[in-house]
Amino acid sequence: MSERSMRGKSAIVGMATAGVGEAPGFSAMELLGQAAIAAVGEAGLKLQDIDGVFAATSSHAFPTMSVVEYLGLTPRFFDGTNVGGSSFELHLLQATLALDAGLCDAALVCYGSNQRTAGGKLVSMSEPQWHEMPYRPRHPITAYALAASRHMAQFGTTREQLADVALAARGWANLNPEAFARGPLTKDEVLSARMVSDPLSKADCCLVTDGAAACVLVRADRAKDLCEKPVYFLGAGAANYHRSIVAMPDLTVTAATDSGQRALEMAKAGRDELDLVMLYDAFTINTILFLEDLGFCPKGEGGRFVEDGRIAPGGELAVNTNGGGLSCVHPGMYGLFLIAEAVAQIRGEAGERQIEDCELALCHGNGGTLSSQCTAILGSEATL
Amino acid sequence: MSEIERDEAGPQANYEAFLAEGRFMLQRAGSTGEYVFWPRVTTPSGATDLEWVEASGGGTIYAITINRSRKGSWNVALIDLDEGVRMMSTLPEVETAEIGARVKARIEQAEDGPRVVFDLAAEDAA
Numbered sequence: 477m478s479e480r481s482m483r484g485k486s487a488i489v490g491m492a493t494a495g496v497g498e499a500p501g502f503s504a505m506e507l508l509g510q511a512a513i514a515a516v517g518e519a520g521l522k523l524q525d526i527d528g529v530f531a532a533t534s535s536h537a538f539p540t541m542s543v544v545e546y547l548g549l550t551p552r553f554f555d556g557t558n559v560g561g562s563s564f565e566l567h568l569l570q571a572t573l574a575l576d577a578g579l580c581d582a583a584l585v586c587y588g589s590n591q592r593t594a595g596g597k598l599v600s601m602s603e604p605q606w607h608e609m610p611y612r613p614r615h616p617i618t619a620y621a622l623a624a625s626r627h628m629a630q631f632g633t634t635r636e637q638l639a640d641v642a643l644a645a646r647g648w649a650n651l652n653p654e655a656f657a658r659g660p661l662t663k664d665e666v667l668s669a670r671m672v673s674d675p676l677s678k679a680d681c682c683l684v685t686d687g688a689a690a691c692v693l694v695r696a697d698r699a700k701d702l703c704e705k706p707v708y709f710l711g712a713g714a715a716n717y718h719r720s721i722v723a724m725p726d727l728t729v730t731a732a733t734d735s736g737q738r739a740l741e742m743a744k745a746g747r748d749e750l751d752l753v754m755l756y757d758a759f760t761i762n763t764i765l766f767l768e769d770l771g772f773c774p775k776g777e778g779g780r781f782v783e784d785g786r787i788a789p790g791g792e793l794a795v796n797t798n799g800g801g802l803s804c805v806h807p808g809m810y811g812l813f814l815i816a817e818a819v820a821q822i823r824g825e826a827g828e829r830q831i832e833d834c835e836l837a838l839c840h841g842n843g844g845t846l847s848s849q850c851t852a853i854l855g856s857e858a859t860l
Numbered sequence: 861m862s863e864i865e866r867d868e869a870g871p872q873a874n875y876e877a878f879l880a881e882g883r884f885m886l887q888r889a890g891s892t893g894e895y896v897f898w899p900r901v902t903t904p905s906g907a908t909d910l911e912w913v914e915a916s917g918g919g920t921i922y923a924i925t926i927n928r929s930r931k932g933s934w935n936v937a938l939i940d941l942d943e944g945v946r947m948m949s950t951l952p953e954v955e956t957a958e959i960g961a962r963v964k965a966r967i968e969q970a971e972d973g974p975r976v977v978f979d980l981a982a983e984d985a986a
Contacts, residue, residue, distance in 0.1 A: 606872060607898035608948045610975035613936050614927050621925035622938055629923075629959035674926040674956070722898070722938060722948045727923055 487706035490519030507688035508588025528580030560843025588688035589807035619845030637779035649799025682801035713738025871899035
């Protein structure tokens with residue numbers, strides 16, 4: 477049976493964040509609630525109009541139940557699929573399917589976390605893997621460090637190239653007043669940062685922040701009634717082959733090779749048409765792996781690709797223009813913030829970091845230990 | 861665990877029981893010859909006629925990191941076993957080692973019970 481395309485079937489008509497950085501005194505659900513209320517308000521809807529709920533967090537076992545209760549919603553359709561930080565790229569697809577099928581008319585995708593002010597450590601409900609436990613891995617970093625070690629051994633990738641990723645992210649963050657980590661950063665500072673899990677140092681790791689985000693999707697035919705500049709869903713694809721890093725077939729190749737291809741095919745978009753590339757940078761090695769796996773450079777060339785500021789402000793390819801998980805925000809599950817930045821750029825609301833004529837954006841979410849890979853393509857009205 | 865109890869238990873319990881006896885055992889499918897690790901009820905190709913065979917103990921380092929903390933450092937490695945499967949382990953006798961180095965398995969009594977660890981093989985230890 478041939479696939480029925482979801483290209484252009486839905487649009488984001490409201491998008492908001494809350495508590496980005498530090499939000500002392502607020503619970504995860506309070507932050508999520510603030511973002512949801514703002515997103516629904518921006519769409520010109522009332523909370524009671526929301527009849528589809530899509531949520532994942534690191535602190536709620538039944539996130540859709542908690543959201544529904546907290547906001548007083550009575551949805552007809554809900555989906556709490558949790559594939560880590562990539563959940564929200566997948567939720568865009570699930571919401572579009574549900575909208576297209578008429579199972580709901582206004583879908584809310586939402587997330588919230590207060591992990592920074594609650595404890596300052598990554599909050600995770602991820603259970604240990606019994607066959608790994610005797611060796612005391614400290615996930616997620618151990619897994620990403622293993623992948624980085626392999627990429628270095630196989631392709632000659634260097635710590636200097638990893639540092640280039642961190643520096644590019646900081647360069648963008650310095651143009652974003654909302655970014656949590658701003659200020660000058662030198663290559664020497666990155667390279668001399670405390671080693672946590674060789675070859676990854678503290679400077680190769682994402683931030684631990686608070687933050688919530690939410691967006692509202694409706695069927696595309698209704699989008700213009702609610703929003704001056706809807707951001708259209710053009711395609712999405714997912715791929716997942718392992719849970720434990722032990723079971724990842726090749727530590728230098730992620731399932732983004734498949735999720736990206738699927739998303740671009742649905743969107744009928746070419747890589748060279750993309751104005752913005754948002755990659756889930758939980759660690760510096762991620763950006764390099766995803767640039768390769770999504771086809772921006774050949775396998776093994778990602779380290780060389782990011783040299784000389786190619787993905788920094790003013791570079792050839794606009795990557796992670798909010799400052800990324802490395803320098804903007806990372807409350808544990810970052811995927812919805814990729815979408816928030818793509819929406820801001822496509823609407824032309826990104827201020828000093830605005831890229832010229834941003835019509836088409838790719839958001840690539842990563843979950844687990846390079847496990848779940850979900851890619852979504854968003855575009856302006858002109859791309860329909 | 862007696863032989864009868866072992867037959868009735870699942871793959872994880874069997875693996876751990878062998879380990880407690882000082883044996884490093886792997887599952888192999890009789891029909892396809894595939895090995896599988898970690899122990900489970902099917903191979904990736906779908907074969908379920910799994911039997912336990914002694915691991916050769918030979919392997920190669922596929923990836924390695926050093927976890928560093930205030931309480932000390934230890935390496936965590938992924939080892940490609942000669943049987944064609946991969947496992948997480950550690951090399952307790954060295955700080956770290958080269959990816960691609962040959963290693964040999966042994967069973968170590970750790971605080972939480974027996975575990976398979978690796979040493980650099982003689983040809984690489986020199």
